[in-house]
Amino acid sequence: MGASILEVGRTGVSPIAAAQRMVARDLRLAFRKRGQLVQPLAFFAIVTTLFPLAVSPELSRLRDVAPGVIWVAALLSSLLGLEFLFRDDAHDGTLEQHALSGQSLGWLLFAKTVAHWLVTGVPLALMAPCAGLALGVPLASIGGIVASVALGSVTLSMIGAIGAALTLGVRRSGALLSLLTLPLSMPVLIFGARATELAVKGLGFAPPLYLLAALAVLGVTLAPLAAAVAVRISLE
Amino acid sequence: MTERSLQAENLHLWRGDRHVLRGLEFSVHPGECLQVTGANGSGKTSLLRTLSGLMYPEEGAVCWGGVDIRKDLVTFCLDLAYIGHEPPLKVDLSARENLHYWVGLRRALSRHEIDSGLDRVGAQQWGARPVRTLSAGQKRRVALAGLALMGAPLWLLDEPNTNLDSEGQHLMTSLICEHVAGGGVVVAAVHQPLALSARSLDLGV
Amino acid sequence: MAWTWFHRLGSPPHVYAIARRLTPWFGWAAAVAIVAGLYGGLLLAPPDYQQGDDFRIIYVHAPSAWMSLMVYTTMAVSAAVGLIWRMKVAHAFAASCAPIGASFTFAALVTGSLWGERMWGTYWEWDPRLTSELILLFLYLGYMGLRSAVGDIQRADRASAVLAVVGIVNVPIIHYSVLWWNSLHQAPSVMQLGRPTMPAAMLVPLLIMLLGFTLLFVALLLVRVRAEILDRERAASWVAEAVAS
Numbered sequence: 026m027g028a029s030i031l032e033v034g035r036t037g038v039s040p041i042a043a044a045q046r047m048v049a050r051d052l053r054l055a056f057r058k059r060g061q062l063v064q065p066l067a068f069f070a071i072v073t074t075l076f077p078l079a080v081s082p083e084l085s086r087l088r089d090v091a092p093g094v095i096w097v098a099a100l101l102s103s104l105l106g107l108e109f110l111f112r113d114d115a116h117d118g119t120l121e122q123h124a125l126s127g128q129s130l131g132w133l134l135f136a137k138t139v140a141h142w143l144v145t146g147v148p149l150a151l152m153a154p155c156a157g158l159a160l161g162v163p164l165a166s167i168g169g170i171v172a173s174v175a176l177g178s179v180t181l182s183m184i185g186a187i188g189a190a191l192t193l194g195v196r197r198s199g200a201l202l203s204l205l206t207l208p209l210s211m212p213v214l215i216f217g218a219r220a221t222e223l224a225v226k227g228l229g230f231a232p233p234l235y236l237l238a239a240l241a242v243l244g245v246t247l248a249p250l251a252a253a254v255a256v257r258i259s260l261e
Numbered sequence: 262m263t264e265r266s267l268q269a270e271n272l273h274l275w276r277g278d279r280h281v282l283r284g285l286e287f288s289v290h291p292g293e294c295l296q297v298t299g300a301n302g303s304g305k306t307s308l309l310r311t312l313s314g315l316m317y318p319e320e321g322a323v324c325w326g327g328v329d330i331r332k333d334l335v336t337f338c339l340d341l342a343y344i345g346h347e348p349p350l351k352v353d354l355s356a357r358e359n360l361h362y363w364v365g366l367r368r369a370l371s372r373h374e375i376d377s378g379l380d381r382v383g384a385q386q387w388g389a390r391p392v393r394t395l396s397a398g399q400k401r402r403v404a405l406a407g408l409a410l411m412g413a414p415l416w417l418l419d420e421p422n423t424n425l426d427s428e429g430q431h432l433m434t435s436l437i438c439e440h441v442a443g444g445g446v447v448v449a450a451v452h453q454p455l456a457l458s459a460r461s462l463d464l465g466v
Numbered sequence: 467m468a469w470t471w472f473h474r475l476g477s478p479p480h481v482y483a484i485a486r487r488l489t490p491w492f493g494w495a496a497a498v499a500i501v502a503g504l505y506g507g508l509l510l511a512p513p514d515y516q517q518g519d520d521f522r523i524i525y526v527h528a529p530s531a532w533m534s535l536m537v538y539t540t541m542a543v544s545a546a547v548g549l550i551w552r553m554k555v556a557h558a559f560a561a562s563c564a565p566i567g568a569s570f571t572f573a574a575l576v577t578g579s580l581w582g583e584r585m586w587g588t589y590w591e592w593d594p595r596l597t598s599e600l601i602l603l604f605l606y607l608g609y610m611g612l613r614s615a616v617g618d619i620q621r622a623d624r625a626s627a628v629l630a631v632v633g634i635v636n637v638p639i640i641h642y643s644v645l646w647w648n649s650l651h652q653a654p655s656v657m658q659l660g661r662p663t664m665p666a667a668m669l670v671p672l673l674i675m676l677l678g679f680t681l682l683f684v685a686l687l688l689v690r691v692r693a694e695i696l697d698r699e700r701a702a703s704w705v706a707e708a709v710a711s
Binding site for chain 1: 549601604605607608611612615616620621624625628629631632633635636639640643644646647650
């Protein structure tokens with residue numbers, strides 16, 4: 026992402042200030058359309074509800090599948106949330122202004138994805154323990170569930186940003202976006218579900234959490250670069 | 262404002278199978294305005310996007326101040342203000358907020374500067390309303406305000422007169438004249454010639 | 467000196483001509499190697515002391531699996547070349563690789579499933595290798611899906627190139643995470659032969675099959691690339707002559 030983060034460029038607007046401005050803008054926009062924000066969370070709740078209906082109302086049985094159900098539901102609802110990451114900016118011409126702003130596009134997209142994570146991933150991480158409790162997990166496992174979903178959703182947002190950037194300009198891109206994003210998200214699912222499972226069983230869940238953190242670091246450093254290349258391709 | 266000129270050297274651009282730009286060469290010096298004319302589909306927008314670095318010519322180069330823009334695209338963008346067909350505004354933000362975020366990515370703007378920018382384009386009354394409630398002409402005026410506030414020497418404008426009433430067109434013409442008089446460079450794609458002295462480049466059909 | 471070679475390599479008529487000349491060589495070499503490998507593997511190699519004759523499917527399964535990964539790597543590398551140096555021909559290569567690679571992956575899955583049926587009695591087990599192959603198939607399908615969804619050919623080339631590069635970076639991550647996942651649970655036996663090391667009589671035909679599949683891939687790639695180049699350059703004058711001759 027270029028030279029020292031704290032360097033003030035010719036603009037007089039340092040990259041940090043630009044990122045703050047971007048995050049503030051996106052958060053403001055998100056809150057003006059609060060209704061849309063709720064949809065992925067509602068989806069998460071509904072998907073979680075499907076499992077007791079489809080499997081069994083017995084909590085003892087549900088407890089076994091709870092980590093998997095939480096994670097699959099989280100994965101699918103984060104996909105839903107990706108719809109409004111870049112699409113609006115691409116439609117009204119502000120995305121190309123980001124590309125022409127004199128700031129590093131990868132850095133701006135990273136800031137956008139962080140804002141997106143704040144309004145999709147964090148609420149999801151806070152809702153996940155409720156889903157867990159509804160599926161019979163012990164109260165003590167809540168911390169582990171929140172930690173793993175919060176950390177995993179960072180990587181999911183970053184990977185999703187790549188998929189969203191690649192499918193800009195493709196109409197009805199929902200299925201294609203899933204096809205592109207889900208295989209890349211499988212490692213997150215594996216480690217995250219394992220961390221949640223260990224937390225539910227009351228065991229130490231640090232190793233998979235570290236692996237999740239490693240994936241998050243990788244995602245945060247590489248995904249914005251790929252997304253920036255993909256965005257520039259869509260603007261050509 | 263700047264001593265840099267814009268040069269297009271032997272630009273060739275294909276869009277799919279169409280050879281849109283065929284060996285274009287021209288220079289625009291500080292204090293000059295170039296208006297690009299041509300029928301629909303003749304490549305005016307493609308030319309502007311190539312000059313801005315968004316599109317990549319198969320052959321040839323665009324130079325700003327004698328330096329190929331590809332060498333350092335980010336620095337080139339600091340000198341560039343590009344406005345495409347649609348004014349780049351978020352409909353859920355007000356005009357004031359839009360300018361704060363849009364221009365604010367490149368230079369720190371005080372509230373006073375934004376207000377006087379909006380006054381200049383006649384937006385005092387409706388500067389605080391969400392952009393979705395504005396007419397197309399009003400949106401275009403907000404974009405012009407942003408253009409004036411950006412402080413970039415090179416302006417690339419795609420059909421800047423669209424949706425503007427005669428008063429708005431007059432405003433735009435005076436903005437361009439001011440910018441050019443101060444040593445700026447303007448390249449505008451237009452359907453009808455602008456009401457100012459400018460060189461013309463016709464892209465034909 | 468090296469640059470002119472590199473840039474000539476990027477010229478479509480040049481690549482078309484070379485591909486046309488080389489295809490029969492690779493085709494015949496592939497046929498010979500595959501026949502030799504099958505003969506060695508199906509008839510000459512001794513039966514495995516644990517699985518009997520069932521193991522012989524490895525002579526198709528292992529090369530398919532190996533090729534599925536090698537083709538993806540080739541695809542990602544040529545896509546990257548096309549992306550960085552803006553060489554259209556490199557994109558044509560990448561586009562041609564995808565269906566071939568997907569077919570190898572599918573073949574690996576089918577032969578793996580058949581082998582599994584012999585070994586475990588079920589047509590599918592979540593064995594780490596089969597699971598990784600399945601995910602690789604999804605990556606191929608995603609690549610081909612993106613290509614067909616984006617209308618403009620140039621943009622489709624470049625977008626799918628980014629996807630291919632992102633994919634190849636992810637393949638080792640996916641592979642190791644699947645291995646890790648599998649090791650946590652009661653894993654079914656991985657498809658392996660009874661002995662820890664393969665005797666030469668078993669190994670040699672396997673290597674010959676691997677060579678044969680590689681030659682087959684190159685032959686198929688050259689055929690597809692020619693068709694891709696003709697399709698992309700159809701407006702150019704040299705195409706009319708090439709097709710007429």
